[in-house]
Amino acid sequence: MAHEHAHDDAHTHDHGHDDHAHGPDKGIMRWIKTTNHKDLGTLYLFFSFTMFFIGGLMSLVIRAELFQPGLQFVDPELFNQFTTMHALVMIFGGVMPGFVGLANWMVPMMIGCSDLALPRVNNWGFWLLPFAFTMLLSTFFLPGGAPAGGWTIYPPLVLQTGNSFPILIFAIHMMGISSITGAINVVVTILNMRAPGMTLLKMPLFVWTWLITAYLLIAVMPVLAGAVTMLLTDKYFGTSFFNAAGGGDPVMFEHIFWFFGHPEVYIMILPAFGIVSSIIPTFARKPLFGYASMVYAVASIAFLSFIVWAHHMFTVGIPLAGELFFMFSTMLIAVPTGVKVFNWIATMWRGSLTYETPMLFAIAFVFLFSIGGFSGLSLALAPVDFQYHNTYFVVAHFHYVLVPGAVFSIIAAIYYWIPKWTGRMYNETAGKWHFWLSAIFINVTFFPQHFLGLAGMPRRIPDYAVQFTDFNMVSTVGAFGFFIAQFIFIGNVLACCYGWFGRTRNATAQVWEGATGLEWSVPSPAPYHTFEDPPLVGDDGMPVHGNAAAAHAH
């Protein structure tokens, strides 16, 4: 009984996750009950693409109606419902959950922790969404139909909405809660759960952009929640926040809405910057040029997003000083954005470039997003905006930043990381076909809309003057082409998920020759739990031991 080893301490330590059985559960309950960040990331992405599909079908109805002047397929009231719901579904159902899904998958793997900080909240935040959108979409079948006042829900027009109005407000609240839970989870995870050695300024840019995005979300979601609540009380409880007859101010709604709305636009593009900043260095086989300036640029863009909102309201009638202030502050955004574009190009400069599908989408992002940026600059000029306002030029502008911008980045991210997620490589030939068809058709769809807008075609109309016919026909052809091309993508992705066409799990841990970062140090497919033992992160952002031992597949 003599004891040499008087003290043998066993510390048990919380890794920040609660219940986890080691493999996934079986069957449907796995997906309902899961608190695993990878499962939830997958759910978010599947949800997002379902919504992209539904919103895409709505856009096809819109484009079919606009193929020719006159009314062919839908009556004007239904047309307005489709434009409104297309926007709500794409923004809140497609783009945002898409980015949250990517954050779920990648943020823990990029900073070397085992899961998000609040896994059960994560589950709850996701499962709010299917209910919110089922409710919202069901309004098409109510008497009076779906909301039709535009996604910006301006009073007094939106107050004329019928039975679908309270459902719209409730759905927006649910989406808001879901976004906030996601944002809180990302912030807490990044601040509290980074692996040793993963200092803030060593974090991959995707993590940085998501941290700043999450801050933006937390700052502006209460504004949206308050705004829609005031609409609700104005309609049903006799308040007059925005009712001029009762002493309220309808223009103030526009201020409040865009105070939320402009940062929201950046919420939908900052993570895209992060994705592109991850992909370009990999395929240029060079470190990202100007890392610190990238971080500062994103932070400046986030700050500026709070002081530009009235550029959506130049024609409302604000004082001249206001017009000037919002014009110049908006133009200022071009500076940090220019820094980012410069850095991406400088990263590619003299790199040893290869053009795999993720890289193609990333390069197209840089090029086409810049076109959207330039049309945005045109719109920022107050005097010019008096002509452009409410025309198809605006439609062309924001679709350029959202589709070849945000959506291309989500597609690029999926091609880039899917070998890591599934262990199976996507088909490169199909990827290239998907890219070229998408890049061509998206320009066929939206470039002519610039001309339509400049010539004076208003947005949100089902019928138009005959001189606009040619460009509208071109645009409609492009839209159908783009939609059909996406089936190549869906097939390619599902083949990776389910191993169709004999795809085998042969992806290496690093996948891409030039890839660096913690996520590439774990095996492909990434085990259900990664980084249960936090890795020690070296100066190059890789685990110090430089092997896959950090992740143990149980």
Added chain:
Amino acid sequence: MGLLGTISLAIGGFFALEGFWPILPFAGLELAAVGLALAHSLRRNAYREVVSFEAATIAIAFGMAGRGAAAKLTLSRVGTRVVVEAGPYRNSPTRLCLSCGGQSVELGHCLTDAERERIAVRMRELIHPGWRAPVRQAAPVESWLQN
């Protein structure tokens, strides 16, 4: 957090002054949620369980890192058994318990099943000498427990 709170409340406060007060309570609610989440995560990160094996006893201490043990417990080294039992439902996590007579403590609640299994094996090695042949050389405790 301070910055976020300032910005959020400033925005809400400004609109409230303009008469659009419903934004402020949402901002307050949300900040409370952010604060709660941060505090919860920090607290959980600091939680520690320390098990020390003395000649005749096993000392177990629970508490927050840096603040000493909040609760302590001593079991007899000879009479303690290490039990890993299945959870109450299919797929629920296993439970690792040290039982001594009628007393039983659960340990490693926040670990994974596999980690609990490894700790159980190691603890059994350390307890056995009390009533079986002494182990020659106790292997160093796995460093993965001490991150």
